[in-house]
Amino acid sequence: MKISRFKKSHKTLVFFATNFDYREPYQVLIDATFCQAALQHKIIIEEQIKKYFQCQAKLLTTQCVILEAEALGAPLTGATSIVKQFHVHKCGHEGKPVAAADCIKSMTKDNRYIVASQDRRLQQSLRKIPGRCLLYLHKATPVLEAPSDASKKCVQKRTKQLMLGKQVAKIDYMKQQQGICTTENDGTPKKKKGPKNPNPLSCKKSKKQKESPQQILHRVEQTTLTKAKRKRVKIPAHVKEALSKP
Numbered sequence: 001m002k003i004s005r006f007k008k009s010h011k012t013l014v015f016f017a018t019n020f021d022y023r024e025p026y027q028v029l030i031d032a033t034f035c036q037a038a039l040q041h042k043i044i045i046e047e048q049i050k051k052y053f054q055c056q057a058k059l060l061t062t063q064c065v066i067l068e069a070e071a072l073g074a075p076l077t078g079a080t081s082i083v084k085q086f087h088v089h090k091c092g093h094e095g096k097p098v099a100a101a102d103c104i105k106s107m108t109k110d111n112r113y114i115v116a117s118q119d120r121r122l123q124q125s126l127r128k129i130p131g132r133c134l135l136y137l138h139k140a141t142p143v144l145e146a147p148s149d150a151s152k153k154c155v156q157k158r159t160k161q162l163m164l165g166k167q168v169a170k171i172d173y174m175k176q177q178q179g180i181c182t183t184e185n186d187g188t189p190k191k192k193k194g195p196k197n198p199n200p201l202s203c204k205k206s207k208k209q210k211e212s213p214q215q216i217l218h219r220v221e222q223t224t225l226t227k228a229k230r231k232r233v234k235i236p237a238h239v240k241e242a243l244s245k246p
């Protein structure tokens with residue numbers, strides 16, 4: 001197998017393993033249409049799939065798939081003999097078989113199967129559901145289909161939610177570090193503190209009111225009178241002696 005093909009298949013498997021919990025050994029659910037295409041191109045399914053994946057893979061089918069292939073008769077005789085070679089997995093329809101496509105849809109609801117089918121209708125319906133992995137034959141070559149738009153959108157949405165949750169947690173942590181957390185450690189609402197007094201250094205000094213001319217004149221007069229009252233007259237000593245003589 002070419003390196004580019006292996007890289008593409010490996011990238012697809014990693015995508016589904018990372019985002020939708022697909023694990024080794026990968027379980028490949030095969031229907032009669034896939035077996036019919038393999039018969040026409042004369043390939044051995046188990047050999048080609050293991051060579052394509054280059055890892056452990058378990059090939060499965062269901063009783064409904066076998067019964068539908070048998071009911072179609074001679075055209076699918078070879079495909080029926082091939083599909084019977086795989087391990088028959090319980091599908092829950094024992095005694096009341098359903099169409100192979102419906103059986104495969106129900107099987108992929110809660111389990112991680114790589115669906116190997118050439119049924120176009122089945123492929124289209126599975127592409128609309130996130131997490132469905134498809135395998136088909138292009139002539140004699142197995143091809144693991146790239147993730148559908150539904151799977152990509154699901155992963156993008158999940159990633160956005162995860163990133164948003166991380167951002168919220170980071171913001172809460174920063175609030176706690178700065179002491180502005182809105183909740184206590186036990187989850188109860190934190191009491192809000194009242195307004196603090198303004199910083200005296202940041203306050204502007206009050207401006208003095210301007211005085212009118214009359215107020216200025218009155219203030220000057222009062223100052224002059226006060227100073228006049230406090231003024232003392234000094235009498236020289238010889239004058240005091242002269243006044244004291246009879």
